[in-house]
Amino acid sequence: MDLSASIRNKLGHNYHELTDLEKLYYRLVIRPTLSADHRFFFEGALDIIGQMYLAERQALFNAIIQFKPRRCFEVGTFTGGGSTFFLASAFEKIGAGKVITLEPHPALFSLATAAYRTYLPHLLDHVEFIKGGDVEAFVPHIDPAEGVDAFFLDGAENADQTLAQYRFFQPHLHSGTVMMAHDWDTDKMASVRPRVESDPQWETLLALDPPYSVGLVVLRRR
Numbered sequence: 219m220d221l222s223a224s225i226r227n228k229l230g231h232n233y234h235e236l237t238d239l240e241k242l243y244y245r246l247v248i249r250p251t252l253s254a255d256h257r258f259f260f261e262g263a264l265d266i267i268g269q270m271y272l273a274e275r276q277a278l279f280n281a282i283i284q285f286k287p288r289r290c291f292e293v294g295t296f297t298g299g300g301s302t303f304f305l306a307s308a309f310e311k312i313g314a315g316k317v318i319t320l321e322p323h324p325a326l327f328s329l330a331t332a333a334y335r336t337y338l339p340h341l342l343d344h345v346e347f348i349k350g351g352d353v354e355a356f357v358p359h360i361d362p363a364e365g366v367d368a369f370f371l372d373g374a375e376n377a378d379q380t381l382a383q384y385r386f387f388q389p390h391l392h393s394g395t396v397m398m399a400h401d402w403d404t405d406k407m408a409s410v411r412p413r414v415e416s417d418p419q420w421e422t423l424l425a426l427d428p429p430y431s432v433g434l435v436v437l438r439r440r
């Protein structure tokens with residue numbers, strides 16, 4: 219397969235999945251042919267490695283733009299170049315609100331915080347990084363009168379841990395709470411998924427499947 223075809227096959231994923239040679243070709247040849255929107259969701263933050271496919275990034279971004287939560291609690295920052303970037307960018311576009319994101323791995327936490335200070339200072343008003351792996355760390359950030367407007371589950375590939383994280387949010391839910399979850403089709407969600415799907419209070423707004431996603435859902439509390 220030639221370089222151009224190989225890159226075009228990856229345009230539904232993200233820039234950081236390209237090889238170094240593909241990145242160079244993309245920047246010189248492919249990039250000028252893409253719409254600004256396609257570039258934004260494909261590239262993310264060029265200087266920070268990012269995960270998530272293009273359609274997944276759009277789904278998270280659009281959910282924040284549409285429902286305007288005051289805060290979105292995220293489990294699993296990684297480097298901050300994937301979901302965190304798109305959630306924070308949506309809050310920046312609205313001009314209010316922030317993503318509060320939890321990451322237990324010290325090196326990833328340091329990488330993400332340093333990267334935002336260096337490359338994305340304009341987003342710092344819309345993101346708060348928490349070091350740790352216990353969702354209880356969110357408690358000081360939850361206003362009891364507000365509850366939780368939005369949360370995104372994308373932590374370790376561990377069904378019990380994800381279930382405990384989901385349960386943490388339960389008492390804070392209200393009508394209109396937006397829940398987003400990644401890896402809906404994998405073991406990570408094996409305990410959460412049946413509970414959510416059998417709970418009539420959750421309305422599924424969007425469910426992305428392969429090849430556009432490894433499983434991403436957006437739901438809203440009735």
Ligand SMILES: C[S@@+](CC[C@H](N)C(=O)[O-])C[C@H]1O[C@@H](n2cnc3c(N)ncnc32)[C@H](O)[C@@H]1O
Nearest residue numbers: 269293294295296300301320323351372373374
């Ligand atoms: C699949 S990655 C998240 C990817 C990220 N959302 C993105 O778009 O780039 C999972 C992350 O969850 C983190 N993690 C593992 N256990 C966790 C826990 N108990 N709480 C929060 N994050 C956790 C891992 O260190 C890893 O960075």
